[in-house]
Amino acid sequence: MAKQPADRPKRVTMTDVARRAGVSQPTVSFVLNDRRDVAVAAETRRRVLEAAAELNFVPNRAAQQLRSNRSFTIGVVTNGIVSQPYAGLIVLGIQQVVQPADYVCMVVDTTDDPEEGDAAVASLLAQGVGAILYASPSPKPLHQSPRLDGIRTIFVNCWPETGKADTVLLADEYAGGRAAAAAVFDRGHRAVAFLGGPRNDYACKERRRGFADAARAAGLRPTDLLHRYGTYQIGSGYDLATEAVAEHGSTALVCGNDRMAIGALLALHDLGLDCPKDVSIVGFDDQPDVADQVRPRLTTAALPHLMLGRRAGELVLAGPDDAPERVVVDCQLIERDSVGDPPRRTSRPRRRS
Template sequence: MTARPRIKDVAELAGVAPSTVSVILNDVPGARVNTATRERVQAAARELGYLPNGLARGLRTRRSGTLALVSDVIASTPYAGQLIQGAQEAAWEAGYLLMLVDTGGDEVLERSAIRALRQQQVAGVLYATMFHRLVEVPDLLAGLPVVLLDARSSREDVPAVVPDEEAGARTAVGTLADHGHRRIGFVLDRNDGPAAAGRLAGYRAELAARGLAWDETLVVRAASTSDGGQEAVGTLLDMPEPPTAVFAFNDEMAVGAYHAAEDRGLRVPEDLSVVGFDDLYVLAREMRPGLTTVALPHRAMGAAAARSLLQLVTDPTAAVPSLQLIACPLVRRGSVAAAPHRR
């Protein structure tokens, strides 16, 4: 086996003192080293395959090369992969590792996990939730760089990265309007929150932009599940003048829309067009026809949040936006068609 290269080996190859190598490769703040020497040492380290001792550097700077993603139940949801991948890629690009902690929504476990992370001297924390909601930032995170991911706080000093719910809803409604639909129903989660409020605001705004009248009877609130969607869309389809299209709060409610249409002998999209929200891949792609939906940009959100956190880690005074809205793209499949002509 080849012995692991040491600072002494790099110093001999570069023709400098070991202390100079340590200063350069560990990025010691305020160190005065000319560019030629710095480049010579870095080249020698690359040639020998030398890596600085991360543990020793962490003990000296009181900061490790590790970020943490603390979540409630993200790791057990279908969204986890893209969210974590986006954050991990951004961390790796900057030379950091990402540590994942899923607390399952257990506050006691969360406190214990945060204490353990602080003992490990993590450089910063992404505090994430499985759906866009308001949170209280744990006091135990005080003093650490923190960025909220798919969540926001009443505290303006904690940056947040969230999906642009309103713009995503406008995209959904605009797509239906582009196909000639003038009566567009909206089945909405019965629980209030940033996602429900943003999507309702987008629905109303796009109707107004298209010159379509607001009709509160076309908005039906229900549980954000397949059964809830089936019940809510059934209510819309049983109206004297039913809508020709439905925008669903999420893909699960959109599945219910398919069932409600089938119960009444209607076809999607010939008799009823449907647009969902989330792009829950295991549902949206496998529906027949495939569900046109607005995607939650999990990978882009994860990456944006990690980059903001890294800015704060390297410079606590960095001008990081207090709120970043990430665009939600439309994924076209087969559930939207031209509005049918009805008497």
Template sequence: MRQQQTPAKPTMRDVGLLAGVSQSTVSHVVNRTGRIPEETEKRVRAAIEELGYRPNETARNLRLSRSRTIGLVTDAIASSPFAGRVLRGAEEYAWEQGYLLLLVDTKEDPSLESAAVEMLRARQVDGMLYAAMAWRGVDVPAGVAKLPSLLVNAWPSGVHKVPAIVPEEAAGGRLAAQAVIEAGHRRIAFLGGMADDPARIEREAGFREALSEAGIAPCEKWILSGDYRIGSGHALAHALLGEAERPTALVCGNDRMAVGAITAALERGLRVPQDVSIVGYDDQEDLADQISPGLTTVSIPHYEMGRIAVMHLLDALASGLAPVGASVPSSLVRRGSVAPPSAPQGPC
């Protein structure tokens, strides 16, 4: 009995014959090398799809001296409720470009961090990203600087000056303040995170800039420090809103502090936003859009930073040049927690 033969796998030559182009043109399309006219590339990709052609990744990677993998080391992002969007953005863009992302979350253990970097280098990743959960300076392990690399949501504070993809934190602080200024508020408090937190420092600077641009003198006794937790926002807001001359708008350091502030306002018998407007920061998933009223907040561009980081890294690999950093703007998400003040506004 004759054995049934397995159909031969389609080759680049078969794709070229079907698309009416040379085998070298197919190679340029598959490997993303050379400049191919858009119409020609469409024909080649249609032929690839029709024939079910799949390139030999092992042979291609050996030829190009590439592994088509990117290492991503993080401090604690994988367990974060919102910064994990960095991973999503990075992974999705890498996958679109035919790359795999190898992730190690070090749980803020410096020894694990160094070991992870060396393990990724041993696996011959083409480049590396180091992403931080909180915006801060980092002293990256030496191995990171030995490959085309970028920091994400961090800046270099050590000897290795790795370029960085960072959020525009001061601009985000301006957006948060402008949300209530544009609604007509002039009695505005700032309930920030820890006084020495880099993100808080930048956001407060942006807050002050927005007030200055609007001709509003900040009320220094209403610029306060907390710890980014719900209880902190609750305690600060509860005290402020009990004053005879209280603020009519609260700009909070993050969404959790804003939730605490909303609770405090309700306990004081105040309505949000009719009696007091509240703005958060982060646009935390399953929080900012789930409370009532929905929280007006500034969205940190975590997803965009992850995506842009991989984009810049792959551009560097393709060009042979060093990766280039970038600042990524935040955006204001308007929901129901901001309204015009219910009474005429005077200084604090």
């Protein structure tokens, strides 16, 4: 005779919690659903929460959603973010905040095709999400689906091409660029080169503005300093750094990102120079497992991807009332080993043969 399967353990209900706490079931519902519009004594609230913890009570979110017409699911639409080495911290930050509140993130990674993005949003809306968060690995405008009427929409590290979002969260690229440049100007460097990414890239333009203001604060004219533009890649940093140091005698390089800074380090090696003894280098991003692992360890402005995600999660939990239209998160300067005093050099170096 086949053995009968064991009975499933009985699901703990609000009635069980009420019995343990010595209160009514509606009181348990008011406490566990955080109904602040209903007066519940502090001692009663404490007993309910302790009883729920002792019984390992797990809320039935599906039933709650039906009763309250409230969704506990968030749709996150990204464009290439899951394949980036550090931008995925945005999604991690969102999850760190909303998951303890029993929310679930549904992440959909799309291409640049607007139709694919619209289809992704339609799929998320069909799942009954309570909010849509667009997230990008780099700051840029993104296509916003026209099907979002009435749905709360937050853009993280991006903004809508057309229309308006409820809230846009961005890193303070300008202040980060200014802090990165000030790191070398404050050490006395005057032959400073700005080695940026693509000239018309939003982040590059904001960081260049910060560089210019840091130069003015140091008593220099930005137009007198070397500006070169590349691709945010290691090879680009190598080529631009070689030109800046070998042809223009630059003693400090403010690079568009950490990858370009690594290229600059390689260029100095081929020129027979040392960082920071001969040339100082500043990066941007504080890329995990890179900026603090190279030698010398990079001084760099940190992109706050994790904090951007956390702030977005906090906005979702706080609700739409009085939500700010724009949130700017600081890019902290991380000082390590790649910046020193200007060298006493009388001749320009030449590349090793």
